[in-house]
Every structure is written in structure tokens, then in C-alpha cells.
Amino acid sequence: MTALDARPDTTATLRFPAGFRWGTATAAYQIEGAAAEDGRTPSIWDTFSRVPGKVRNGDTGEIAADHYHRMSEDIALMRRLGVTDYRFSVAWPRVQPTGRGPAVQKGLDFYRRLVDELLASGIRPVATLYHWDLPQELEDAGGWPQRETAQRFAEYAEIMAGALGDRVATWTTLNEPWCAAFLGYGNGVHAPGRTSPLASLRAAHHFNLAHGWAAQVLRSHLPSRSEVSLTLNLHAVRPLSESAADLDAARRIDAVGNRIFLDPVFHGRLPEDLIRDTAPVTDWSFVADGDLEAASAPIDSLGINYYSPTVVAAGSSDAPSPWAGAEEHVRFLPAPGPRTAMDWPVDADGLYELLTRLRDDLPGVPLVITENGAAYDDYADPAGEVKDPERVAYLRAHLAAVHRAIEDGADVRGYFLWSLLDNFEWAYGYSKRFGIVHVDFATQRRTFKGSAHWYADVIARGGLT
Numbered sequence: 318m319t320a321l322d323a324r325p326d327t328t329a330t331l332r333f334p335a336g337f338r339w340g341t342a343t344a345a346y347q348i349e350g351a352a353a354e355d356g357r358t359p360s361i362w363d364t365f366s367r368v369p370g371k372v373r374n375g376d377t378g379e380i381a382a383d384h385y386h387r388m389s390e391d392i393a394l395m396r397r398l399g400v401t402d403y404r405f406s407v408a409w410p411r412v413q414p415t416g417r418g419p420a421v422q423k424g425l426d427f428y429r430r431l432v433d434e435l436l437a438s439g440i441r442p443v444a445t446l447y448h449w450d451l452p453q454e455l456e457d458a459g460g461w462p463q464r465e466t467a468q469r470f471a472e473y474a475e476i477m478a479g480a481l482g483d484r485v486a487t488w489t490t491l492n493e494p495w496c497a498a499f500l501g502y503g504n505g506v507h508a509p510g511r512t513s514p515l516a517s518l519r520a521a522h523h524f525n526l527a528h529g530w531a532a533q534v535l536r537s538h539l540p541s542r543s544e545v546s547l548t549l550n551l552h553a554v555r556p557l558s559e560s561a562a563d564l565d566a567a568r569r570i571d572a573v574g575n576r577i578f579l580d581p582v583f584h585g586r587l588p589e590d591l592i593r594d595t596a597p598v599t600d601w602s603f604v605a606d607g608d609l610e611a612a613s614a615p616i617d618s619l620g621i622n623y624y625s626p627t628v629v630a631a632g633s634s635d636a637p638s639p640w641a642g643a644e645e646h647v648r649f650l651p652a653p654g655p656r657t658a659m660d661w662p663v664d665a666d667g668l669y670e671l672l673t674r675l676r677d678d679l680p681g682v683p684l685v686i687t688e689n690g691a692a693y694d695d696y697a698d699p700a701g702e703v704k705d706p707e708r709v710a711y712l713r714a715h716l717a718a719v720h721r722a723i724e725d726g727a728d729v730r731g732y733f734l735w736s737l738l739d740n741f742e743w744a745y746g747y748s749k750r751f752g753i754v755h756v757d758f759a760t761q762r763r764t765f766k767g768s769a770h771w772y773a774d775v776i777a778r779g780g781l782t
């Protein structure tokens with residue numbers, strides 16, 4: 318018996334607004350494979366994952382979930398789920414292998430086929446231009462700490478707008494620039510694996526600039542119905558206590574974790590406290606006249622990726638830390654309660670807190686949950702079923718938190734579950750499974766987990782029972 322057979326025949330009691338978007342999300346490097354096919358060149362993740370010790374078990378995205386060859390099959394899975402939207406990312410080195418110059422037709426054709434099949438299935442394509450796979454050549458030329466990379470990104474955005482602009486419903490410029498800047502250039506646990514606080518702050522600024530320039534370019538090429546967006550992994554920061562010292566620790570993490578992007582993008586300024594806090598690292602003289610204005614080009618919605626909250630207190634943390642010096646004043650504490658296979662706390666209140674804060678801080682900006690989900694140690698039982706009740710509990714609690722935030726006035730337009738498929742989970746390789754569809758990486762066989770049946774049911778009902 319599947320979860321679907323077992324469902325009680327009641328209608329949704331937590332109903333989401335009409336027109337609410339129900340989606341799943343993936344990213345190119347995590348699922349596509351075909352790393353050297355049809356003209357694709359290495360990205361920083363191809364290079365990084367080959368460095369011994371950087372990715373668990375020496376895993377790489379060379380084959381991943383083989384989505385490049387199984388795209389139609391994967392869209393059939395989405396039809397079965399009944400999703401209204403699908404969030405995927407475009408691999409920059411597949412369409413513009415050196416990060417410069419003309420596009421490769423075969424690379425563009427793959428995304429054109431994907432988008433056309435989605436549309437034929439009645440699913441809205443939501444495309445992210447950058448989900449961490451910088452062409453290696455651009456990293457060799459200096460990567461995101463260099464201003465030129467932002468210029469290259471705007472040109473790549475123009476190529477994609479020209480190729481698919483008329484068919485993609487929402488364009489997201491960047492996914493989680495915090496991770497790309499601070500894990501990629503700060504503590505080096507992500508590609509390209511550099512460890513420089515200055516490089517991470519420079520990268521963060523150039524991400525803001527790249528976002529703003531790309532947003533402008535997209536806007537000028539796209540039909541008016543298309544939306545332009547940005548996805549941030551905002552930190553739901555909680556001070557351990559209301560003491561002035563703990564509150565100040567939370568303020569520091571909010572500055573370098575959240576407002577470093579929110580303020581340039583929505584207010585065209587850098588937070589003054591961030592400039593003060595980071596004075597030992599930089600005077601920010603790499604910010605040129607007009608950059609912050611460019612970063613604040615108008616966008617249509619803000620994407621939020623949420624997994625768990627961050628609890629902090631006054632104190633200090635051990636290096637290596639991604640926080641550009643803030644760690645000298647901040648202690649990170651484990652949040653209480655149950656944990657996922659990532660050892661991340663399960664805490665849906667953090668999502669509610671984040672959404673209601675954005676309701677207050679960014680009035681008029683529609684919000685979309687562009688990622689939320691959980692890894693557990695899933696396996697197929699002898700009957701071939703994959704039961705994942707913990708994931709269902711996690712998803713249910715977080716959707717309930719979204720519903721509560723909407724009732725309390727947050728303008729949340731959609732929810733994208735991370736992830737459609739088990740995939741290459743960055744530094745954890747294939748050891749962590751976030752999919753609601755199980756992938757047997759030896760055979761590439763896909764199996765609906767219990768959570769996939771459950772999500773199909775939620776979508777069909779338009780809410781939670």
C-alpha cells in the first residue's frame with residue numbers, strides 16, 4: 318500500500334491561496350551529469366570535486382542523476398507529482414564554455430528542449446542562471462573576487478534571455494550567493510575552495526553587482542509577463558539570550574549573512590555596521606561609484622531557501638570559519654531538537670520568523686520559498702518501497718509554517734521542495750539524499766518515496782490535511 322492509497326478522504330484544512338505555486342527544485346551540477354558532452358567544459362565544481370579530500374568518497378558530478386539523458390523521464394515524474402512549476406538551473410559552462418563569447422548551440426538546445434517539454438506538460442519553467450558552476454576559465458582569471466566576472470555574468474544572462482526569454486516564466490539570477498561567496502572563497506568547503514576573508518567579501522559584492530546588471534539586462538530583453546528574481550539563503554538568526562552581548566552577536570551574523578545582500582539589492586546601500594565590523598579585513602574600496610545603485614535594479618520577487626535556524630551567542634568560534642572575521646565575536650550553538658541526516662536541526666519556526674521579518678522589512682516584495690527540504694538515510698526496502706516518514710513530518714511542519722506566515726500577512730506566492738531527485742549534495746557527494754524521488758545511482762532507477770506520494774496529495778488538495 319502506498320501513502321496515496323492510505324490517505325484519509327478529507328479535504329485540506331490548511332488551504333493555500335488560489336494560484337499558489339507548487340514546485341520542486343534541482344540544480345544543474347547536482348543532477349545533469351554529461352559533464353564533458355556537447356561542448357561543456359569544466360566548472361569550478363568539476364575541478365574542486367577532483368581534489369582529494371574535498372568531496373566525500375571522492376564523488377563528482379560527472380554522471381550524477383544522468384538527467385541530461387533522462388530529462389523526459391524526469392518531467393514525467395513531475396507530471397505524476399502534479400507540480401505547477403519546476404525550478405532548475407542552467408550550467409553556464411554548457412552554454413558558454415569559456416564564460417566568454419558566443420554560445421554553444423547544443424548546450425542551448427538542451428535547455429530549449431527542457432523548457433518546451435515543461436510547457437507542453439503544463440509546468441512553468443523557473444530558471445536559475447547561477448547555481449555555483451562557474452566556468453573554470455573564469456575562476457582561473459580571478460573568479461568572483463574580480464569585478465570582470467560580474468560583467469561576464471551579465472553577458473551570459475543576455476545570451477539566455479535571447480535564447481529562452483520568451484518561454485521561461487521566472488528568471489532567477491543567482492542561487493545563494495552567500496554560500497558561493499563565503500563557503501567558496503571564505504572557508505573553502507565549496508568550490509573553488511579558497512580561504513580568504515577579503516576574497517569572500519569581494520565575491521559577495523561582485524555577486525550583488527552581477528545580480529543587478531543581469532536583472533537589468535533580463536528586464537530589457539524579456540516580455541513584460543516574465544519575472545526576474547534572486548534567491549538568498551537568509552539566515553534565521555536567533556540570539557541565545559536577550560543580553561546585549563548575545564544580541565550583538567546576532568546582529569553581526571545578520572549583517573554578514575543577510576543584510577550584505579538585502580541592503581544592496583533592495584535599498585542600494587551597504588549596511589553601516591557591516592562596514593564597521595569588517596574594517597579589519599577591508600575598506601570596501603572595491604565598490605565603485607554606481608555599483609550599489611546597479612545592484613538595486615528592481616526585481617519582481619525574492620526567493621528564499623530555508624533549512625534550519627542559526628543560534629548564536631557572544632564568544633568566539635574556531636577557525637576555519639566562513640564569516641569574514643565575525644567568528645571572533647560569535648559562538649554558534651546547536652539548536653535543540655531533532656536533526657536531519659545533515660545534522661541540521663528541524664525547526665519550522667525559523668521559517669515562520671524569517672517570512673514575517675521579510676513581511677515587515679520588505680513590504681510589497683512577493684516572496685517565494687525556492688528551496689526547503691531534508692536529507693534522511695533513505696533506502697528501498699525488499700518490496701522496493703522507500704518510506705521516509707521523517708521527511709514527510711519535516712515538510713508538513715514547514716508547509717504549516719508557511720501557511721501560518723501567509724495568514725499573518727506574509728506575501729508568499731509559492732513553495733519549491735528541495736529536491737525532486739536524490740543528487741550530488743556538494744561536499745557530501747551522494748552520501749546525502751534530499752530527493753522525494755529515490756535514485757539508485759548504480760542503475761539510475763527512479764522510485765517515488767513516500768514523501769513524493771504525500772506531496773502529490775498536498776498539491777492535489779491545495780494544502781495540508
Ligand code: FCB
Pocket residue numbers: 344347492493496550622688735742743751
Ligand atoms: C542549498 C543549495 C542546494 C542544496 C541544498 C541542500 O544550500 O542551494 O543546491 O544543496 O542546500
